[in-house]
Amino acid sequence: MRHTRWSRRRLLAAAGIGVTGSALAPFLPRSVAEAATQPKRLVLITNGQGTDMTRWRPMGTETDFTLSYALEPLAAYQSRMLVLDGIDNEAAIRGPGTGHFGQGTMWTGVEVPTGTVRPDEMLGWPTAASIDTIIGERIGGETKFPAYYWGTWPIATDGDNQGPNGICHYRTGTPDAAQPINPQLNPASAFDTLFDGVMGDDPAIAARIRAERKSVIDLVNGELTRVRTEMPDVDRARFDAHLDSLRELEKRISQVTAACEVPMRPDDYSESQVHDYNLVHVFTRLQFELMRHALLCDLTRVACFDWPHSEGYGNYMVEEGYARNFGSIHTLAHTMSYDVVGDTVPSDQDRAIAREDMANLQNWRSKMLATELLDLLPADVLDNTLLVWASEMSEGGTHSNRNVPIVMVQGSSFGAFTAGRYLRWGSYDPISNYSEYTGGQPMNKLLVSICQAMGLADVDAVGDTTISTGPLEELA
Template sequence: MLRGAGAIAIALPWLEIMGPERTARAAPSPAKRFLSVYTPGGTVMNRWRPTGTETSFTLGPILSPLAPVQDRLLVVDGLDLKSARGEQHQSGIIAWLTGTAQEGSNNGGYGSGPSIDQVIASRISAGQKAKASIEIAVRWATGKSHGLVSPMNAANFENAAPFKPIPPRLDPVEIFTDLFGTLDPTAGDDAARRLARKRSILDFLDGRYSALSARLGAADRQKIDQHLTKIREIEMSLDNVPVETSACKAPERVDTSDYNPRTGLNSSDNGSIKDTSTDAAIPKVGKLMMDMLVMSLACDITAVGTLQWSDTEAKHTFPWLNLSEHHHYYQHDGGFKPAECERICNWYSKQHLYLLQEMEKVDMGGHSLLDESVVFFGSELSDPPSHNKTNMPFLLAGGGGGLRTGRWVRYPNLSHNNLLVSILNLFGDTRDTFGDPRYCTGPLTNLT
């Protein structure tokens, strides 16, 4: 009621200001760290899938080891790997993070776009951290790839055309020295001397390349500029060495002398050549790799990482599980063995539990490393014997970007490209499509 002089009064329409005061709801802060974790060969879906409702559910037997962190998980069910067009395993690992098809890509059998980890790295890590991203793998490039990068094992692809595959680093000793050598109290002055020598070599190369560039044509100059960019990235990594803090500490060293990171070079196409010593060391090496990834995030060495547990062939044995044949044998080479596949997948879930709990332990100043991160677990297919790529077994974890966990969400028959663009949105990237646009209809709802 609006009152004027004397007895004059005019009725007003309902205005929002007349209602109760509303509390402003702040948009969640973008996620700060990203990890992608690959496990080969899909799963046994009826042993993977939870039961119950979205917010009140019981994890299936394969995921049951993750029960202690169920409130930090988002089980993403029902998505199809529609952009995986091409060879049955290869197209799956290529599409997993790129959302592009191997079929018709004219890119050496790879896809036709970047992987989301590299897009995220360009936004939150490249030029800001010592390393734009870190890619590591355990027992990688088995079988037909013979220890070399190929469409059978490549998950990460550069952010710029021609979107070259990024092979993961394999040697745990070399990775430890590179990432944490300056934090190692036993290294003495050796680390400082190595650092100074690397700087002097890079300074020399930078100068020579710059002088040469002025005398080259446009195409050659572009190649040289790419080399210079790589050199400057290395220089930045040398200038941004980690400093030990309450959150940042060098992982505990592990004796990996019984593990040959390049044993894939000696592999046979059918997995008949076995390296049982290296295979037996997979659990301790995998644990060390996870420790190094966690600390590389906590020490701000990078903000983006990928861990590959083998490759799409996975032609290695599992001695600690008393499984003497390789994973591909249990998937279909020897006929589908669901009980053996379940044991392998259940073991991977235990490794995922360790990774997430270690991230949760790291105090980043009133919140955990996991709170500000997004972790994406995936595979190249869903059903091993049929190579089916519907109802993909995906998991998200963490709290970055406002991700709402402790839930089981289902998206029947939608494309997983929609999940990829949704993950990018968690990092403040506002695009509404990613990968091959034929297989992306926009971000998923109900993630945040």
């Protein structure tokens, strides 16, 4: 049993008198904790190399629109969606690290500066934490992990194709460089880290969990009674009401079982298998299963998943039901738009096939989010979750950091934004990286909106304040 230290502040919070919400929720089965406010959860999904924007954009108006082929698998969630068309990864545009290096700017809101991390490009790490860290440090005090990170190969990690061309998430480091966070690529290793010491729904184990949680209730009950004697009379009536609620929970706790379901441990995969381009679809499913259970078990409330950066491959697409496999996503994107790719001048047919393949890839990603994550989350978890899916660039062939594709899915009880909308800003032409362009909104504003939606009402700026401050007002 893991023992928990109860400070005076936390005891008052448990009674509803402190500045925080109920601190008992992590110790109570979900069916008991229903009476308390469900915690908000954030899921950040990232893919590299953008997409085919011509097949990503929905058709229609703000509230009456049809999802594109790339997003169609998410149609069941359209009433909960916000499709954002016109958000600029401005920190990448301003800094020396543009294009692929926008992965280092998109969740941090700061430039990738000059440095020695990528000596060929003379680029370093961004200098600020990403919003997953900012939010996780504020809301993750009751969970095992303030934030957790999954991914699939190939993805840049610190020391392995390292650099801000593929690492999206950062902790506060030195004034000159944030600390890059490597996603866990091996599902078995992720399982061992996440579920170490976490019990599942075996009847004997559930009985023990009930006993342990009841002992926590007994402890808290006794401590709250002691605290009651120390407080002014004016507070005691409200305090007594909370004590009555606590006693009611004590009566009900023996009638319920643990809601945390520990999944089967994934098979052990060798390092070479984890780095196999052909297994991205396998690992995506395994990682999403672990993410679902980590959220259900309240092991983390900030969950991040990174699909491959620009060096990914599509060698599994036929197996997933699509017309063709393809090689490098990077080469595919260049074929969409570049005059010359390597030593080859792509034909019109080559370009059309490349765009179809890129759209198929985004369609598959949408399908994975729908069928392997959102559809399988318990309703009470999904209803209080915000999912944000973005890429560092828009049109993959032009490598533009303008108008990056962003999809948000908001749970029905999340309540921060007005969902069921397709929002457009600016005059971006996805085919031409050099066309005159005005009117986009900086990603930094969206980062502020996400922070505020997760309860960080005091956050009015994320990243470079010379880019922008304040939230993206149109989301409300």
